[in-house]
Amino acid sequence: MSDTQAIGQAGEAGFGDYVALLKPRVMSLVVFTALVGLLVAPSPVHPFVAMASILFIALGAGASGALNMWWDADIDSVMKRTARRPVPSGKVQPGEALGFGLALSGISVVMLALSSNLFAAGLLAFTIFFYAVVYSMWLKRATPQNIVIGGAAGAFPPMIGWAVATGGVSIESLLMFAIIFMWTPPHFWALALFMKEDYHTAGVPMLTVTHGRRATRVHILVYTLLLVPVAIGAAFTSIGGPIYLVTALALNGWFVWGAYRIWRRDEVQAEADKYAVEKSVFRFSLSYLFLHFGAFLAEAALRPYGIGGW
Amino acid sequence: MTFKPEHEIYKRRFGRNVGLGLVLVGFVGVVFGLTVVKVTRVGQVQGFDHVVRPELLPQPGATKP
Numbered sequence: 001m002s003d004t005q006a007i008g009q010a011g012e013a014g015f016g017d018y019v020a021l022l023k024p025r026v027m028s029l030v031v032f033t034a035l036v037g038l039l040v041a042p043s044p045v046h047p048f049v050a051m052a053s054i055l056f057i058a059l060g061a062g063a064s065g066a067l068n069m070w071w072d073a074d075i076d077s078v079m080k081r082t083a084r085r086p087v088p089s090g091k092v093q094p095g096e097a098l099g100f101g102l103a104l105s106g107i108s109v110v111m112l113a114l115s116s117n118l119f120a121a122g123l124l125a126f127t128i129f130f131y132a133v134v135y136s137m138w139l140k141r142a143t144p145q146n147i148v149i150g151g152a153a154g155a156f157p158p159m160i161g162w163a164v165a166t167g168g169v170s171i172e173s174l175l176m177f178a179i180i181f182m183w184t185p186p187h188f189w190a191l192a193l194f195m196k197e198d199y200h201t202a203g204v205p206m207l208t209v210t211h212g213r214r215a216t217r218v219h220i221l222v223y224t225l226l227l228v229p230v231a232i233g234a235a236f237t238s239i240g241g242p243i244y245l246v247t248a249l250a251l252n253g254w255f256v257w258g259a260y261r262i263w264r265r266d267e268v269q270a271e272a273d274k275y276a277v278e279k280s281v282f283r284f285s286l287s288y289l290f291l292h293f294g295a296f297l298a299e300a301a302l303r304p305y306g307i308g309g310w
Numbered sequence: 311m312t313f314k315p316e317h318e319i320y321k322r323r324f325g326r327n328v329g330l331g332l333v334l335v336g337f338v339g340v341v342f343g344l345t346v347v348k349v350t351r352v353g354q355v356q357g358f359d360h361v362v363r364p365e366l367l368p369q370p371g372a373t374k375p
């Protein structure tokens with residue numbers, strides 16, 4: 001057996017394992033929201049610059065995902081949902097994931113600065129720092145409010161997209177941030193209600209573990225109610241319009257109804273139908289975000305024809 | 311004459327190497343594209359210091375010396 005064979009193991013990382021380190025599913029949401037932020041902004045961006053900027057924002061998001069997987073390998077290995085990730089499965093060494101994450105962070109920030117502007121690049125750097133350090137290292141294991149504050153990391157991409165086009169911040173970009181920020185807690189707590197074994201085993205202080213399931217149901221309803229004015233309020237800014245308003249009214253009505261149904265139930269009822277309501281609200285919450293941002297995009301796309309906007 | 315048999319590591323890491331190669335080619339393409347867009351959008355510049363020198367542009371109605 002040669003020396004290289006001794007190093008190489010049966011579970012050696014392939015190209016796909018490095019892609020998996022970038023959390024491609026999270027990345028797809030980042031790409032979509034950042035693209036909407038960029039396209040609805042009042043200043044036009046050259047298509048190639050826009051494409052490159054979105055690519056580097058996605059790369060930055062992927063870099064923070066790799067850093068998260070490096071730091072959270074111990075948690076991931078005991079959770080059923082994450083045990084097959086590249087680091088806990090042994091395909092990628094922790095040091096490799098760290099190096100990969102740091103290198104991609106640097107490349108993405110520098111390239112975004114070159115393709116767009118320093119403000120957008122600074123915001124991307126802060127987002128990576130927020131997700132990898134503030135959320136993963138400080139909050140995730142320390143407080144049951146981890147999801148609330150950590151949600152900010154996922155909320156920055158539309159602000160970065162907006163900053164690529166305008167070079168700054170405005171009420172519109174802050175509202176897009178606020179929609180994702182307020183949406184994250186009910187979305188994840190609905191998931192935590194029916195994935196209880198995982199978080200409990202890993203010892204992550206999820207609200208379901210620290211404050212109980214009744215408190216989580218109350219929190220879901222409260223945060224959903226707080227989300228409503230933010231989501232509907234965005235309709236009355238320059239990126240909103242009648243299409244967005246109708247969409248937001250329908251989606252928020254539905255979401256509040258779902259949160260109310262979660263609040264009304266107890267564990268016995270939930271166990272009886274295997275968390276059907278919680279699962280359906282979780283699935284709906286994905287469409288909720290997608291359709292809100294889709295409506296912003298529709299307003300911007302129809303504006304040249306005199307249909308979109310107020 | 312016989313060629314030295316290929317080491318198994320090339321086979322084992324073939325997919326990874328091809329993937330990395332494609333990523334690098336893509337990156338070069340993006341940087342090149344960005345360069346073209348940035349340079350062509352700046353407008354008339356003097357190549358040496360990238361500063362606009364309007365006095366070098368041909369004036370309307372001016373005749374060649």
